Amino acid sequence: MKTKIHKHRKNILRIVFKKLSLLLIMVISSFSFAQTINLQSFATGFTNPVGIAHAGDTRLFVVERGGLIKILNANGTVNSTPFLNVSTLTNAGGERGLLGLAFHPNYANNGYFFINYTNTSGNTVIARYSVLAANPNAANSNSGVILMTISQPFGNHNGGNLKFGPDGFLYIGMGDGGSQNDPNGYSQNLTVDNANPSRIFLGKMLRINVTTTTMAPYYTIPATNPFVGQAGKEEIWAIGLRNPWKYSFDSANGNLWIADVGGSVKEEVNKLVAPITSGLNLGWRCYEGNATLNLSGCPAQSSFVFPLVDIDHNTGACSITGGYVYRGTQYPNLVGKYLFTDYCDARIGIVTSTGALSYSSSFGNNFVAFGEDVTKELYVAAINNGTIYKITDTSLGAENFEKNGFAIFPNPAKEFFTLSNTNNIIAKSISIYDISGKELLTKNVTETNVIDITGFSKGIYSLTVIDTNDTVYNTKLVVQ
Secondary structure (H helix, E strand, O other): OHHHHHHHHHHHHHHHHHHHHHHHHHHHHHHHHHOOEEEEEEEOOOOOEEEEEEOOOOOEEEEEOOOEEEEEOOOOOEOOOOOEEOHHHOOOEOOEOEEEEEEOOOHHHHOEEEEEEEOOOOOEEEEEEEEEOOEEEEEEEEEEEEEEEEOOOOOOOOOOOEEEOOOOOEEEEOOOOOOOOOOOOOOOOOOOOOOOHHHHHOOEEEEEEOOOOOOOOOOEOOOOOOOOOOOOOOOEEEEOOOOEEEEEEOOOOOOEEEEEOOOOOEEEEEEEOOOOOOOOEOOOOOEEOOEEOOOOOOOOHHHEOOOOEEEEHHHOOOOEEOOOEOOOOOOHHHOOOEEEEEOOOOOOEEEOOOOOEEEOOOOOOOEEEEEEOOOOOEEEEEOOOOEEEEEEEOOOOOHHHHHOOEEEEOOOEOOEEEEEEOOOOOEEEEEEEOOOOOEEEEEEOOOOOEEEOOOOOOEEEEEEEEEOOOOEEEEEEEEO
16 A cells, blocks of 8 residues: 555656756746847937837838937938927827827838827827828828817826727727726717717727718718617727727738726737627726726626736736737748836746746837838837837747748848849748848849848848748858
8 A cells, every 4th residue: 555655656756857947947948038138229319219100111200209200211210300290289199199100001102100198188189191292201290180179177197009900990099088097987988978079089999981082070880789770889899998008900801909008007918819899898996907806897707708818917017018029031930929118127928829038138118119121020119219119039930041042141241142042932032131120131032132232331140041932041150
């Protein structure tokens, strides 16, 4: 009997040891990956940058809270003249100001873009502007038309983000109106207040169709919105938000990731899986993250969509900033992972599709916005020092490049190098980036595989090859 018990104990200990070992490996692997995230200064000199967007080309448009939109070029230079100046329309400060920008999916043809700002009375305004036909680097400041004005009872929790979904509709994230713990119950309210009818939009995600160019209000209601036919609330698409400070659609599958700023206890990341049901309830003020807050008048728990990740403030977090699922090509290890950060916790959070969370090391800034360029590489803006950083992965290697028979020689190179391949894979283009992610050269290589790098400074560069099937291969180039 003693022998059997002894063997049984040994088996239990063996199983426990294996599980602990596996857990340790997972933790170490997660930690090791997280530590490869790095930030490279891409451009400086901005004043309170709170948004980054692109218009389908290589430029980035940086939103400054004070009312300017500036153009940041692919080489890191900033145009001296702003793209748009609406500083006279807003009293910026705190959580107020120019907060959001989105370019129409058909911007290349219609020239429309949309902004979200708080006006001089503190109310939210959604407006449409047009680019100057004669100058792609300047908006027509006289073209603005107002689609919505939403009354704000307090100065905080204004939301501010704008995004076009894969359905072509414009999504508008509204905070709960401010103060603390939604004192007026706006996030769960679905009854129109005749005295302040627009306040029914507070604490909601709105969705409108802006393809129309007719008279005011310059938009129509999508037929699949949940409250179609109910006067005063047809624009509402989802409810139960506190302050959705940045959300984005995964360009690969249409999933919607929402970072909702918490109160005194939790921050949260919500993942809504496509095809997304209209009329979802994300829980605020009944719940803060996964924690019960105030269930007075709330529906059953089964009515809510709970976050994929909730982050306790004991981690140092205080105000989450949502980012993107990485779908770029320069950093294969990041593909499919959602990146976010926090105003008070200067680390980059990395979330897998199943909710596993890890962090980078701290970068010591106050980050408030992410951006994605036309090639789906990611950037992050620090409001404290006015810098836009390129997000990089220092684990980038040559493995997939060499396994597929590619080679560059000589490497290190001086003035020229040659691209070759032994696996009959036909290269279509080659691009070279510096360590901050700035594109320095893009060349079609279907006719020649000899690349001129005369004028390149000594150093290490990232090299990307795309073949005729649009498969991407990465390696490093050393210039002597």
